[in-house]
Each structure stands twice: as structure tokens, then as C-alpha cells.
Amino acid sequence: MDSQLYNYWLVILLMMTGLYALIARGNLIRKIIGLNIFQVSVFMLYISAGFIREGAAPILSPNVDVYSNPLPHVLILTAIVVSVATTALGLALVIRIKAAFGSIDDDTLSYSSGDSATELSIKTQKSSQ
Amino acid sequence: MSDDIILRIVGKFLIPLVVVFALYVQFHGEYGPGGGFQAGVILGAALILYRLLFGDAAARKAVSPRWLRLQAAVGVLLYGGTGVAGILLQGQFLEYNVLLTDPINGQHLGIILIELGVLLTVSATITALAYTFSADSEEHLSDPQVDASSQSDQLRS
Amino acid sequence: MISEVIDIALLAMLWIISLQVIFTRSELTAIMVFGAFSLICAGLFLAMGAADVAFTEAAVGAGVSTLLMLNALRRCGTDRCNSSRRGVIDIRALALTGVTGAALIWGTRDLPGVGLADNPVHLHVAPRYLQASFDEIGIPNVVTSVLASYRGFDTFGEVVVVFTAGLGVWLILGSGKRNDGKADEDE
Numbered sequence: 001m002d003s004q005l006y007n008y009w010l011v012i013l014l015m016m017t018g019l020y021a022l023i024a025r026g027n028l029i030r031k032i033i034g035l036n037i038f039q040v041s042v043f044m045l046y047i048s049a050g051f052i053r054e055g056a057a058p059i060l061s062p063n064v065d066v067y068s069n070p071l072p073h074v075l076i077l078t079a080i081v082v083s084v085a086t087t088a089l090g091l092a093l094v095i096r097i098k099a100a101f102g103s104i105d106d107d108t109l110s111y112s113s114g115d116s117a118t119e120l121s122i123k124t125q126k127s128s129q
Numbered sequence: 130m131s132d133d134i135i136l137r138i139v140g141k142f143l144i145p146l147v148v149v150f151a152l153y154v155q156f157h158g159e160y161g162p163g164g165g166f167q168a169g170v171i172l173g174a175a176l177i178l179y180r181l182l183f184g185d186a187a188a189r190k191a192v193s194p195r196w197l198r199l200q201a202a203v204g205v206l207l208y209g210g211t212g213v214a215g216i217l218l219q220g221q222f223l224e225y226n227v228l229l230t231d232p233i234n235g236q237h238l239g240i241i242l243i244e245l246g247v248l249l250t251v252s253a254t255i256t257a258l259a260y261t262f263s264a265d266s267e268e269h270l271s272d273p274q275v276d277a278s279s280q281s282d283q284l285r286s
Numbered sequence: 287m288i289s290e291v292i293d294i295a296l297l298a299m300l301w302i303i304s305l306q307v308i309f310t311r312s313e314l315t316a317i318m319v320f321g322a323f324s325l326i327c328a329g330l331f332l333a334m335g336a337a338d339v340a341f342t343e344a345a346v347g348a349g350v351s352t353l354l355m356l357n358a359l360r361r362c363g364t365d366r367c368n369s370s371r372r373g374v375i376d377i378r379a380l381a382l383t384g385v386t387g388a389a390l391i392w393g394t395r396d397l398p399g400v401g402l403a404d405n406p407v408h409l410h411v412a413p414r415y416l417q418a419s420f421d422e423i424g425i426p427n428v429v430t431s432v433l434a435s436y437r438g439f440d441t442f443g444e445v446v447v448v449f450t451a452g453l454g455v456w457l458i459l460g461s462g463k464r465n466d467g468k469a470d471e472d473e
Binding site for chain 3: 012018029030050084088
């Protein structure tokens with residue numbers, strides 16, 4: 001019984017890789033790539049849960065009697081389109097952050113609560129000279 | 130804009146084929162893999178390819194952003210309108226059985242209408258996203274730092 | 287047995303590829319690696335019998351997402367001011383993801399095995415959809431019939447989400463100006 005759970009464990013490993021890329025230090029664009037890897041791994045988890053070993057794709061044909069479960073497929077179709085919508089919005093925000101603050105690096109952007117936006121952009125201009 | 134004549138000629142040959150394939154996926158989504166979302170993304174990819182090969186001005190003349198915004202809204206309206214049509218014909222919201230006299234034909238009509246709405250919205254949104262993201266408007270949004278602009282020059286060349 | 291080995295081998299290859307996203311210095315490499323990751327995931331979806339999902343993932347993940355990230359990278363440039371600390375692993379993030387991963391793996395002990403036909407998830411609504419779909423709706427693709435008819439309200443929400451994302455990006459970034467500085471619309 002344990003050998004049939006290896007799929008889930010490897011998918012969880014992929015999820016944690018995406019999560020690490022999301023929360024570790026780095027570029028904002030790399031964080032969005034990590035978020036996308038996390039999302040695709042979650043899709044893989046659902047599709048693995050809906051998989052039947054001798055089943056065919058859920059398109060009704062006359063000489064097939066076992067189909068894979070269609071409900072996770074529908075859910076993941078919706079989720080894929082929503083993920084591209086959130087990626088597009090996230091990247092638009094990254095472009096605006098770059099325009100407003102001059103930097104998309106995580107260490108440069110994290111500042112104490114006393115600084116204002118103009119002080120931050122002065123700080124990034126000084127640090128890049 | 131690409132100066133490579135091979136790319137432009139092959140592009141002119143391929144882009145109509147990609148559009149026809151998108152329509153094939155749309156209409157055969159009931160008999161095989163496919164449907165509105167896949168067809169919308171493929172159609173958007175064809176228009177993005179046109180923009181990459183022939184430049185911003187030619188792409189805006191072919192498909193203008195104002196038309197894309199209208200198309201996205203019309204897609205959502207078509208989907209919601211099919212649902213409301215179910216209410217107006219004494220059914221429930223998004224009930225397709227009441228759209229025609231035969232319930233099975235009503236289901237077919239309902240599915241065709243909403244897949245068309247999905248195609249319109251998804252293709253328009255994907256193309257408009259690509260237009261907005263790759264617009265050459267850096268001087269409008271920011272003053273790029275010296276090293277940042279040289280990095281983007283390296284990426285562009 | 288062979289299909290299990292193929293699944294595990296592909297998933298391990300995916301993991302090795304995804305490590306590149308963390309450890310590479312160039313963002314362009316990370317985006318290209320993400321495109322390859324999406325395409326191999328589409329192949330895995332097809333190996334698990336999900337044809338529609340594989341189609342969508344290949345078109346969206348390896349196509350549109352990669353294109354948008356490349357455009358964003360071109361407009362932002364890459365920041366090199368902190369590149370000296372690129373190779374150091376973040377210990378707190380590693381500990382957090384390790385704890386989360388361990389908790390999730392411990393949680394999968396209650397799950398039934400992958401691919402068994404008598405899993406509880408296959409026994410409630412899915413057989414009803416598979417059996418009644420042809421009589422009630424009359425189209426062979428069960429995923430389309432569930433997406434468009436049985437669960438049509440969720441698809442309505444999805445279309446509105448896509449429209450909202452396009453609207454949001456238009457509001458955040460503007461409609462884009464031509465090279466000579468003139469706006470294309472007066473809205």
C-alpha cells in the first residue's frame with residue numbers, strides 16, 4: 001500500500017520547492033515563478049487523486065468501460081485559467097513596483113516602517129551607483 | 130519588428146492555419162479534448178505571433194485594443210445572457226433544457242453559446258495582456274536606472 | 287508496474303528541473319526552465335488520462351505565462367546589487383518548508399493509493415455524471431458536459447475572473463502608448 005503513495009510524496013516535494021522559491025530571498029519575478037511552480041504541483045496532486053489505473057480519458061467511446069474521474073479535470077481546468085489571471089496581475093504589479101521604487105529585489109524593497117517612498121527610491125539610487 | 134524575411138513569410142503562412150486550428154478546437158470541444166479555454170488561448174497566441182513578427186503598429190491596425198476590450202465584455206455578456214435567457218423562458222439560471230423545445234437540442238445550443246462567450250473573452254484578454262505587457266512605454270512609466278536599461282538592452286538584442 | 291516507474295522517473299526529473307529555478311543566477315534561465323517544467327507537467331497530465339487538462343496546461347503554462355514573464359523581465363531589468371549573496375540558502379525558509387512538507391507527507395498516510403478504482407472519491411457523483419451524461423446532454427466529452435452544463439455556474443465565475451484580470455492589468459499598466467508618445471485612445 002505504501003508504494004502507491006510515492007506519487008503524492010514527490011508532488012509534495014515539488015510543492016515545497018515552489019514554496020521555497022516563493023518565500024526565500026530574491027527577485028520578485030522569481031517569487032512569481034515559484035508561485036506558479038507551487039500551483040502546477042497542486043494541480044498534479046489533484047489529477048493524481050482522480051487517476052484510475054486502467055481508465056481511459058473521460059471521452060465516451062463504445063469499447064471503453066472504465067474512465068478516469070472527470071470531476072478533478074474540470075476543477076483543475078478552472079484553476080489553470082485562474083492561475084494565469086493571477087500571474088498576469090502579479091507581473092503587472094511587479095512592473096509598477098519597479099517604476100515606483102526603482103528596484104524589484106527583495107532586500108532593497110524591505111525597509112523599516114519609518115521610511116517613505118521617496119526615501120526608498122533615493123536609497124535604491126544610491127545603492128546602485 | 131523582425132527583419133528576417135523567412136520569419137515573415139512563414140508567419141504569414143502559419144498564422145491563418147493557427148486561427149483555423151483554434152476554431153477547430155472550439156467546435157470539436159464536445160467530441161474530443163478542447164473547448165472554449167484552449168481555443169481562446171490558441172487564438173490569442175496567433176494574434177501575439179502576428180504582433181511579434183510584424184510589429185506594434187501593424188498589429189494595432191489589424192486588431193485594435195478598443196475592439197479587444199469590447200470583445201472581452203461581449204463574451205461575459207453572452208455567457209450571462211444565456212443564463213438570463215433560461216430565467217426568461219421559465220427555467221432556472223443557466224438551465225439549457227428550456228432554450229429549445231427538445232431538451233437535448235437546448236443543451237447543445239446552450240453549450241455552443243457559452244463556449245462562444247468563453248472563446249471571445251479568453252482570446253481578447255490574452256491578446257490585450259500581451260499588448261499591454263510588451264508596449265514600448267518605458268519612458269511613460271519610469272526613468273530606468275543606467276544598469277537596468279543596459280540589462281534590458283542586452284535582453285532585447 | 288512500468289507506468290509507475292515512468293511516473294516516478296518523470297516526477298523526479300521535474301524536481302531536479304525545479305531546483306534550477308532556486309539556484310540559477312539568471313532570471314532568464316529561471317523563466318525558460320519554468321516553461322520546460324510546464325511542458326513536462328502537461329505530458330504527465332496526459333499520462334494520467336487528463337487530455338483536456340494537458341491541452342490547457344501546455345497552451346497556458348508553456349505559452350502565455352512564459353511570454354508574460356519574459357515581457358515583465360524585459361521591462362524591469364535584473365537587479366545585480368545583491369548578487370553576491372545568491373548562493374546562500376535561506377535557513378528560515380528551508381525550515382518552514384521542511385516543516386510544512388513533513389506535515390503534508392504525514393497527512394497523506396490516510397489517503398488511499400493512487401489509481402485504485404474503488405477510492406471513495408470515485409464513488410459519489412462521478413459515476414452518475416459518466417452514466418447520465420450521454421442521455422441528458424448528448425455529447426461524448428464528459429469534461430465539457432460537466433464544465434458547461436452540470437457545473438456551468440463555476441465556469442461563469444471563471445470567465446468573470448479572466449475578464450477582471452484583463453481589466454485589472456489595463457488599469458494598473460495603462461493601455462500602452464505608441465512610440466511617438468501619443469495615446470491610442472482618449473479613455
